[in-house]
Amino acid sequence: MKLAIxxxxxxxxxxxxxxxxxVTRKGHTLADWAVGxxxxxxxxxxxMNAGEVYTTFAVLGISGYAWALGAPAYLAFCSVSLSYALGYWLMPKIWRAGRARRLVTQADFFAARYDARWLGVLTGVIGxxxxxxxxxxxxxxxxxxxxLTLDGLVSTQTATIIAGLLMxxxxxxxxxxxxxxxxxxxDVLMIAVVVLLCATVASKVGALSIADIFRRAEQLHPGIGRLPGLDHTSPTTAIWLLTSSLNIALGNWVFPHLFQxxxxxxxxxxxxxxxxxxxxxxxxxxxIILLGFAALLAGTKPPGNNLNAALLQFVxxxxxxxxxxxxxxxxxxLALAPGALLLLTAxxxxxxxxxxxxxxxxxxxTSLRLSRFSLVAFAAIAVWLSISQKGSLVKILLDAYSAIGMLAPGVFLGFLWRRTTALGVLAGLVxxxxxxxxxFAAQFWSSAVPQWEPGLIAMAINAVVTFGVSLLTPQPSHSAVRVAFPSAGSSAQAVNGLNATQP
Incomplete structure (x- = not known):
């Protein structure tokens, strides 16, 4: 029955x-395939936008974090709200630059904004x-x-390969x-699932109501609803929550697929x-956090104590x-739709x-054919990584945001400060x-500021270096600046015209 559904x-x-x-495709071009x-x-x-924010991480990762750690799962609330506050300002600027210059990828922006094709290559590889x-x-x-669907009839490796092919x-x-x-x-199905499970979850764990689930969780596991959560020795304090949320929010729209x-x-x-x-x-x-707490109350034991599987096992x-x-x-x-767009962007x-x-x-x-076949290769690499590496979805996510966060100073300063240069961005990346x-850096941060998200520290150092080196290097051309500042060109032309009329 479940397989049929x-x-x-x-x-x-x-x-x-x-x-x-x-049916809705307008042409057989790379731009139509990649940016619709x-x-x-x-x-x-x-x-489309929400589909890339609410993925399997949102459901399996956060519920598993709540099941294993408790309060640190509140990271989801903070990071999403902060992300959209920044997106309100940043995304229209990206859209305007893309439409004016016919940009298709994030790396196109770096190449055009800093008048440096080599920077487009570098940021493309990082992306x-x-x-x-x-x-x-x-x-x-x-x-x-x-x-779960096949009742364990296939191995993890086979299941992962099947997943890659579907993407x-x-x-x-x-x-x-x-x-x-x-x-x-x-998105429609996700809302239906969440409503269905939350409406029935209290009866499944012997609680009187949704509020009673939280009350019982606190009685059985004192401190579960407060940071640092179930593990009182964990570095997941309020400082961790703040710095991790900022790291995710600043890096969110810098991810190449969301940029695109x-x-x-x-x-x-x-x-x-x-x-x-x-x-x-x-x-x-x-x-979702409620379901994680309910799984804990029910004594759920996922295979191998894998927190990523806690909700699936509970259901x-x-x-x-x-x-x-x-x-x-x-x-x-939840996995296929976002994963497919990630591969398309790559x-x-x-x-x-x-x-x-x-x-x-x-x-x-040729471009369209090359893009299609390269995403197959990237899917194969991702399958290999998934099979060979283990870790919680939240940990993998934070690692990904730390890496892509290195492009954030180049994006934000590119829209905020006309003086930002390609060499400044390169120095900041290094x-x-x-x-x-x-x-040595990882050891230093863990001892000096153990509760801070290392990705945010690295991003701040990147931004400072980008700013300093940009001050010392020749400023970009007017045409490059106009990518992010459309009025810059007209202002410069007006000044040049005024100078030309003066004796």
């Missing part, structure tokens, strides 16, 4: 996504690496869901429009409307097969910004990655 949800969504993508012809309206952009790590989150979750199938043909359709279906989503909107107004209302989506995390233990199938089918879409960056600078005469057909990845 999962297959029905999956096949219906894949068929609808492919049909929608092919820059024509997504408010509603479809809503689902692809971060996207592959993010795909790993979706594949780990999908592997768990496949195993590729989502966008290989129709591109970003297919992902947008799937994201809409996924900004290009797909039909207008800046659609982006702002979404940024105003989508923080309401963060209220769903209350229900499997306490609900009927049709409900398990409904939850598993929704979980498939493929388009590879073609335009890694291969493109060295093969300037690539036609549209300093930031040393502060983030060097063993």
């Amino acid at each position: 999962v297959l029905a949800i999956l096949l219906a969504t894949v068929s609808g996504a492919l049909c929608y993508g092919r 012809g820059r024509s997504l309206g408010t509603l479809i952009f809503w689902f 692809i690496a971060s996207l592959i790590v993010y795909v790993q989150i979706q594949l780990v979750s999908l592997g768990l869901i496949v195993q 590729v199938a989502f966008v290989f043909v129709a591109g970003v429009r297919s992902a947008a359709f799937a994201a809409g279906v996924k 989503i900004s290009y797909t909107s039909a207008s800046g107004t659609a982006i702002r409307r979404n940024a105003i209302w989508q923080p309401l989506y963060s209220l769903a995390y209350f229900c 499997s233990d306490h609900y009927s097969a049709p409900v398990v199938g409904f939850v598993a089918g929704t979980g498939f879409l 493929g388009s960056i590879f073609t335009r910004n890694v291969v493109g600078p060295f093969r300037e005469r690539l036609d549209e057909r 300093a930031g990655f040393v502060a983030l990845l060097a063993p």
Whole structure:
């Protein structure tokens, strides 16, 4: 029964996504495949944007964190709200630059804003690496869901490979429009699942109400609702919550796929409307954390004590097969829709910004073919990482945000300060990655500021170095500055014209 429901949800969504993508596609170009012809309206952009924020991390990762640690799961509330506050300001600027200069990828922005194709290549490689790590989150979750659906009949490795193939199938043909359709279906089903489980969860654990679940959790595990959570020796204090939330918020729209989503909107107004209302989506995390606490009260024991599987195991233990199938089918879409867009973004960056600078005469057909086949290769790498590495979804996510956060100073300063230069961004990247990845740096941060998110510290060092080196290097050309400051060119022309009329 549950397998039949999962297959029905999956096949219906894949068929609808492919049909929608092919029917609404305007052309057979890389730009249409990657950014949907820059024509997504408010509603479809809503689902597209939210689809990349509410993934398997939102459901399995946060519920598992609540089950294992308690209060540190509140990270989801803080980071999402802060992200949309920044997105209201940043995303319309990205959209405007993309439309004016016909940009397709994030690396296009770096190359154009700093008048340096080499910087586009470098940031493209960094972006692809971060996207592959993010795909790993979706594949780990999908592997768990496949195993639940098939009652453990397949190994983790086989389940992960199947998950990778399904992701590729989502966008290989129709591109970003297919992902947008799937994201809409996924969001509707996610809300239905959360409402269904929360309406019935109290009776499953012997509680009188939802509030009673929290009360009983506090009685059985004193301190679970306060930082640092269940583990009183954990560094997950209020400082950790603040610095981790800021790190995620500052890095969120810098992720290449979310940066690229900004290009797909039909207008800046659609982006702002979404940024105003989508923080309401963060209220769903209350229900997800509730389910994690309920799983703890029920004594749920996921295989291998894997916190990522806590919610799936709880549902499997306490609900009927049709409900398990409904939850598993929704979980498939929670991973497939975002993961497919991550791979699409990596493929388009590879073609335009890694291969493109060295093969300037690539036609549209060749570019599209290269993007499609490169995303297959990136999916294979992500599958290998998922099989060979272990860790909580939250830990993998924080690592991914720390890496991509190194591009944040180049993006924010690029829109805030006209004087920011390519060499400044390069120097900041080097300093930031040393502060983030060097063993001596990691040891120093863990002893000097153990409660701070290392990614935020590295980002701050990056920003300071970018600012300082930019002051010492020649400022970028007027045409480069106009990418982020459209009025800069007209002002400069007016000044030059005035100077020309003076004796």
